[in-house]
Amino acid sequence: MFGSNPNFLLKNKAKVKRSKKMLHKINGTAFGICEIKFTFDFVIDSSTISPGFPGQKGIKGDLGPEGPPGKSIRGGQGRPGPKGTRGEHGQRGLDGRDGVPGEPGLDGVPGRAGTDGKDGTNGIDGRKGERGKDGKDGIPGNVGPSGPRGPKGEKGLAGPQGRKGPSGKDGLNGTPGTCLYCMKRNESSPYDYWLPPQIPISSSNSKKIRPIIIREEDNLRIQCAATGYPKPTIVWEREDGRPIDWGKWKDNSKVGQSINITKINRVHMGTYICIADNAIPPVAEYKFKVEVHFKPTLRIRHKWDQAIQADFGAKITFKCESEGFPEPVLYWERADGVVIPNDSIKYRIESHTLDSYIFNTSLTINNVNQYDYGEYYCVGKNLHGIEKILFRLGTRGQWTRPFPGDGDKPVVSGETPPVLSYEDVCPPPEACPFCPTPKDLKCKDTSLSLKDLTGGKELEILPIENATYPELENRTQDCEVSVIGKPVFHNHLDMDHGAWLRDAIQQDNVTIEKIWLTKDTETNNLYEFKNRIDYRKNVPSRNQPYKLLCPFKGNAHIVYNANFYYFCADGPKIIRYDLKTERVAATRILDNINATQYLYTTQYNVIDFNADDNGLWIIHATPDSNYTIVSKINETTLETTNSFNISIHHHKVGEMFIVCGVLYAVDSATVRYTKIRFALDLYSKKLLDKELNFVNPFNSTTTIGYNHNKNELYTWNLGNQFTY
Known part of the structure; x- marks a missing residue:
């Protein structure tokens, strides 16, 4: 033991005894304690001792006596033993629950089409069946369309006298007769013939007063020539009894064949009466209505x-x-x-x-x-x-x-020109040597009669060529237009042929207030506004307008039940554009239309869309004549459900619109004060007796549409938007 350490030195000789108690363990288990005593003798030199060679292994000692039993101390968990052999198969367990069904797989790719099979052989003819029983009489079919008119037959025998009809309307007054007075001064003198005064222009227009329209500060001369014997004297007066204003002075009346107003002023507006008198009754007179046009002047009192x-x-x-x-x-x-x-x-x-x-x-x-x-x-x-x-x-x-x-x-905004004297500006008027009809009175009559619209023929509702349609179903509401109110201004845009639209079908409280706008310079865009206030401010409710793949043509389109209906400029077809999905929902090509045949005197629209409480209508010209076709169409498919070929010349009316199934025609779209005299009930096919006043505020109405929810007419007039 010490020999293994060469540096270990012992300076003294000594006997060393050591005793040690040892704990014997075998495979981690303690069996007992034994005491072993050792005795060592060392002789150590003072000099350094080098280690010697190892000695031989000693003999194994005898087994000592059995020690006392040790205390039972549980050792730590041993390492896992080696893996055992595989056991036998156990019994089969019970069936598990059904699993959740998986998602359906994708559709497989269709297989290739098989080859055509061979034709089979003809079967054996069957036996002749027994004769069946006679069937019941079928339901009578619909009445077919009227055939062509046959040749005129021979005059038949006079039938019995019919019932007395209703009294007719009073006719126009006839031309007044001329009263001639005959006088003889004495037996030898010839007869003298005395004629009462006459104004030739008053004979055929005694009840019609044609307005003379003139701009303020222009000069006006009105002539009135009268015949009669002795020569009649002509006196001018105002119908309202006011004096005639000459600037420096005023006259209750003026004598002469003509009246001259220099630098005419708004105060000269009114009706002037030409009175001819030669003491032979009756007195002749004629009225001249003078309208002075001028820009507005505003005043605060x-x-x-x-x-x-x-x-x-x-x-x-x-x-x-x-x-x-x-x-x-x-x-x-x-x-x-x-x-x-x-x-x-x-x-x-x-x-x-x-x-x-x-x-x-x-x-x-x-x-x-x-x-x-x-x-x-x-x-x-x-x-x-x-x-x-x-x-x-x-x-x-x-x-x-x-x-x-x-x-x-007062505070005045605008011009008020002064009243000037005639003598200060113009020479004396020339005498009228003859009796011409004044040129100013040759005004065009803007009123229309039924014969004007039909070319002197009777009104006809003709069948549509190569098509048969059933009668119209019962209308939703039976009503007529009795009066049209004054125009109400809403907005102005600098364009002649725009359109502002409202949906008559109420989707919700928000949609019913929306307004849509089309501009004649942007035929692919449809603008939407939340309400009238945003519309007047020109603040659209969408960042971008609706984009139309096919541009519109004209301005007689319509918004109906959240759809925009319009005539496509790329061909003779009408389109339904869904405002919710922003896609074309339906398209129909029209085969009975000429895309170059424009409607009305304005001649801007090929198709005029209309809607009332009965549904959706379109108006267009026949392809080969000036007659007018009115069709009721399905709002979803755009297919025609009813159609009428009406023998009225659409180029002679200003505009048309439909209310409660009645077609109305405005006499003129370019005359300020005009009439609506034509009204045809499309359900009963009868004309209604109407004479309604209508105003074109700026003499240029290009579209009229009816909204049955608001009970209003919507118009576009020289960039101004009005309701009636």
């Missing part, structure tokens, strides 16, 4: 009414007076250009006619709040221009005086 100061919760009223002819459209707007509506509790607008060319309007604001303070404009607009005048609403004490100047003086 007192300057202090131009600026009003009010507290919160107060009610104020602005008053505005207008002069203009034709009658201007009057409306109110805020400083930001938003037109103020007249159908709310907040605002109330009233308008009145004071004279033939003088009108007034007022704006009442209820329950004033902080948003109402600011500037307002009274706006007057007619065919000759537009004029505005400013009003202000402020808090109490905001101004010491409304505006500089005296508060009781």
Whole structure:
């Protein structure tokens, strides 16, 4: 033991005894404690001792006595034993529950088509069957279309006298006869013939007064020639009894064959009567109606009414007076250009006619709040221009005086030309040596008769070539238009052929207020606005307009039941564009139409879409004539369900529209004051006796549409949008 360490040195000789108790373990198990004693003898030199060679292995000692039993101490867990042999198969377990069905697999690829089979052999003829029983009589079929008119037959025998018909309408007055007086001075003198006065132009137009239309500050001369013996004297008077204004002076009447008005003024507007008298009764007379056209002039009676100061919760009223002819459209707007509506509790607008060319309007604001303070404009607009005048609403004490100047003086916006004297400008009038018909009276009659529309023939409703349709189903509502109100202005855009549309089918409270707009310069776009306020501000409700793959043609389209119906410019077809899916939902090619045959006197539209409470209609020309086809179509498939070929010349009317299944035609779209005389009930195929007044405010109406939900007509007139 010590020999293994060469550096170990012992300096002294000694006997060392060691005793040690040892714990014997075999395979981790303690069996006992034994005490072993060792005795060592060392002789150590003082010098360094090098290790010797190892000795031989000693003899194994004897087995010692058995020690006392040790304490039972549980050892730690041993290592896992080796893997045992595989056991026998156990018994079969019970069946498990059914699993959740997996998702269906994808459809397989269709296999290739097989080859055609061989033709089979003919079968054996069957036996002849027994004769069947006679069937029951079938239901009579529908009446077929009328055949061509046969040749005229021979005159038959006179039938029995029919019942007395209703009394006819009074005819026109006949031409008045001429009263001739015969006088003889003495027996030898010849007879003298005395004739009462006559005005030739009054014989055929005694009840019609043709207006003479003239612009303000132009010169006007009216001539009136009368015949009779002795020569009649001609006197001019105003029908309303007012004096004739000559500028420096005024006359109750004027004598002479002509009347001259220099630099005509609005005060000269009225009816002038030419009276011819030669003391032989009756007196002859003729009326001339003079209409002076001029741009609107706006007036505030007192300057202090131009600026009003009010507290919160107060009610104020602005008053505005207008002069203009034709009658201007009057409306109110805020400083930001938003037109103020007249159908709310907040605002109330009233308008009145004071004279033939003088009108007034007022704006009442209820329950004033902080948003109402600011500037307002009274706006007057007619065919000759537009004029505005400013009003202000402020808090109490905001101004010491409304505006500089005296508060009781009027405020005027627009021109008011002075009344000039004729002698200051023009030479004396020339005498009329003969009796011509004045050129100014040769006005075109804009009214239409049924014979004008049918070319002098009877009205016919003809069958459609190569097509048969059933009768119309019962209408939803039986009604007629009895009166058309004045036009109400809503907005203006600088284009002649736009269209503004509203859906008559109420989807929800939001959709019913929406407005759609088309522009003649953007035929692939349809704009949508949330309501009238956003429409007037030109604020669309969508970032991008609806994009139409096929551009529209014309401006007589329609929005109906959340679909946009229009005529496609790429071919003779109509399209239904779904506004919800923003896709074309249906297309139909029209085979009975000529895409170059335009409707009405405006000649801008090929197809005129209309809708009433009975459904969707289209109006177009026949392909080879000027007759008019009116068809009722299915709103989903666009297929025709009923159709009528009506023998009216559509080029002689201004516009058409349909209300409650009745087709109405406007006489003119370019004359301010016109009529609606043609009304055909498409259900009963009967004409209605109508004579309705209609106004074209700017003499250029290009489309008229009816909305049965609002019970209004929507028009586009020289960029101005109106409802009636």
